[in-house]
Amino acid sequence: MATLDVQNVHTYYGNIHALRSVSLTVQDGEIVTLIGSNGAGKSTTLRTISGILQPREGRILLDGQPINRLAAHEIVERGVCQVPEGRRIFSRMTILENLEMGAFARKDRAAIQDDLARVFDLFPRLKERIGQKGGTLSGGEQQMLAIGRAMMAQPKVLLLDEPSMGLAPILVETIFQTVQEINRQGVTVLLVEQNALMALQVADRGYVLETGAIVLDDSAANLRENETVQKAYLGIE
Amino acid sequence: MSWYATAIQILLIGRANGAIIALVALGYTLVYGIIELINFAHGDVFMLGTMISLTIVTWVPSLMGLRRASQMPTELIPILLLVALLASMIGCALLNMAIERLAYRPLRRAPRLAPLISAIGVSFILVNIGLHWKGASPVDFPNMHPSVSLDIFRDVLGINTQIFFTVKDLLVMLLAVPLMLALNLFVTRTRLGKAMRATAQDREAAAMMGININQTIALTFLLGGALAGAAGLISGMYNNSAWFFQGFRGGLMAFTAAVLGGIGNIYGAFMGGLLIGVVAATSDFLLDPRWTQAVVFGMLILILVFRPTGLLGESTPERA
Numbered sequence: 168m169a170t171l172d173v174q175n176v177h178t179y180y181g182n183i184h185a186l187r188s189v190s191l192t193v194q195d196g197e198i199v200t201l202i203g204s205n206g207a208g209k210s211t212t213l214r215t216i217s218g219i220l221q222p223r224e225g226r227i228l229l230d231g232q233p234i235n236r237l238a239a240h241e242i243v244e245r246g247v248c249q250v251p252e253g254r255r256i257f258s259r260m261t262i263l264e265n266l267e268m269g270a271f272a273r274k275d276r277a278a279i280q281d282d283l284a285r286v287f288d289l290f291p292r293l294k295e296r297i298g299q300k301g302g303t304l305s306g307g308e309q310q311m312l313a314i315g316r317a318m319m320a321q322p323k324v325l326l327l328d329e330p331s332m333g334l335a336p337i338l339v340e341t342i343f344q345t346v347q348e349i350n351r352q353g354v355t356v357l358l359v360e361q362n363a364l365m366a367l368q369v370a371d372r373g374y375v376l377e378t379g380a381i382v383l384d385d386s387a388a389n390l391r392e393n394e395t396v397q398k399a400y401l402g403i404e
Numbered sequence: 405m406s407w408y409a410t411a412i413q414i415l416l417i418g419r420a421n422g423a424i425i426a427l428v429a430l431g432y433t434l435v436y437g438i439i440e441l442i443n444f445a446h447g448d449v450f451m452l453g454t455m456i457s458l459t460i461v462t463w464v465p466s467l468m469g470l471r472r473a474s475q476m477p478t479e480l481i482p483i484l485l486l487v488a489l490l491a492s493m494i495g496c497a498l499l500n501m502a503i504e505r506l507a508y509r510p511l512r513r514a515p516r517l518a519p520l521i522s523a524i525g526v527s528f529i530l531v532n533i534g535l536h537w538k539g540a541s542p543v544d545f546p547n548m549h550p551s552v553s554l555d556i557f558r559d560v561l562g563i564n565t566q567i568f569f570t571v572k573d574l575l576v577m578l579l580a581v582p583l584m585l586a587l588n589l590f591v592t593r594t595r596l597g598k599a600m601r602a603t604a605q606d607r608e609a610a611a612m613m614g615i616n617i618n619q620t621i622a623l624t625f626l627l628g629g630a631l632a633g634a635a636g637l638i639s640g641m642y643n644n645s646a647w648f649f650q651g652f653r654g655g656l657m658a659f660t661a662a663v664l665g666g667i668g669n670i671y672g673a674f675m676g677g678l679l680i681g682v683v684a685a686t687s688d689f690l691l692d693p694r695w696t697q698a699v700v701f702g703m704l705i706l707i708l709v710f711r712p713t714g715l716l717g718e719s720t721p722e723r724a
Contacts, residue, residue, distance in 0.1 A: 243614030272614030
């Protein structure tokens, strides 16, 4: 049974049909990437999974249990946490408070302290600035905070929306290494990226989304070799 | 009266009224901070707080067969005050929460004008409840004990001065300041308070972190209502009057205070309240009380024109 199973999901923004029967699965321990151009529906897919948007049709199962009718906070409680596009950290709250908000749904105080230490191991920079307001951080640090914050929810499945957006290449490298490290610690990852080259290097499998529908799915290695993918997303002629 | 005695007197009166305004302003600012709605009904929730307190303060003595609260045994007065405070706070908190549930939540995804109109509608409803309940004329809000009118300088300390500072003035601060400190502790130290701030900064990101948005918004209305209820009691006690229309003026003063401080900013509402109180008292003393509203709302216009973010308004971008 797949950890995350999205079945024929249709999502609308008002009258706009944004997702057209999207189906995808993520197995336990995998990194799966969803690539596609701007406006293809990548973020919409993640936002539908995390409960920010409600699908009009279709089902989303987590370990076989339907979650598509749950409110966003209930989905977090079940172990799916999203790192939103554009980071969206709480800029007027401190680093520590941001991380505490990540653990909002949890009651196990001792384990929260352990996870805090784990996040600081992953991102020592955050520990140095623990009392600083989130808004004073650089873009890369904010992305680290956004990922750290989501890790505080102790997710089974981590949804990452464009973690490389607006970052210098060297930071992109670091962020992707961290994603792999998090995955090695046992977290299943669904990664949405415009930087398809990087995404296909870290992912096990990938889906290609075009105007709201999945047009291609394969192993990441095969997608890297695929001519259409190379032309459209990897910039290889 | 010498000029410095006048200045001190203005500050003392302004601070007492300002504390009441600040308590109401906090309700505006909390709600605006979290759902970007000017809750026009808030001033009228404050008015009903005064009405609830007045009811308790007149009804409890009548149960004991007395005509006035001031005839009650002295040791029971603090209890009466506490009961009136709690009744008003709880009543207004529940009322404000019900308003959010019935009048604002169904419109959460509607265009912004819709909840605003809904708020004005709720305001009319509450004003008419007040009118029906206590009549059209201002009602006397009795002193709970004769000692509240004692002057601290002359009657208690025996200092000969022209400055008035009664026990009642002191009582206003003793009630208002702990409430504001408690609110501050709540939003900075507790899990739910932090969730409130997170929701105010980015509702969607807060939902992604597992914060129950509906519950957090309801909690915000609950707190705002409780503070308005406390302000209702304090205002009745301080001004010795309760009037169905007091929420309009009081609400506008508090709204001005919230805008002056930077709407959405809790410290701003507190400072703005005190400042407006002092400005109003200055105008009462040096101009004419009839000019006070014009002065205060003139200030509102000036703020909106020259510094729309208020004194402590956030100028940093929400998202980097």
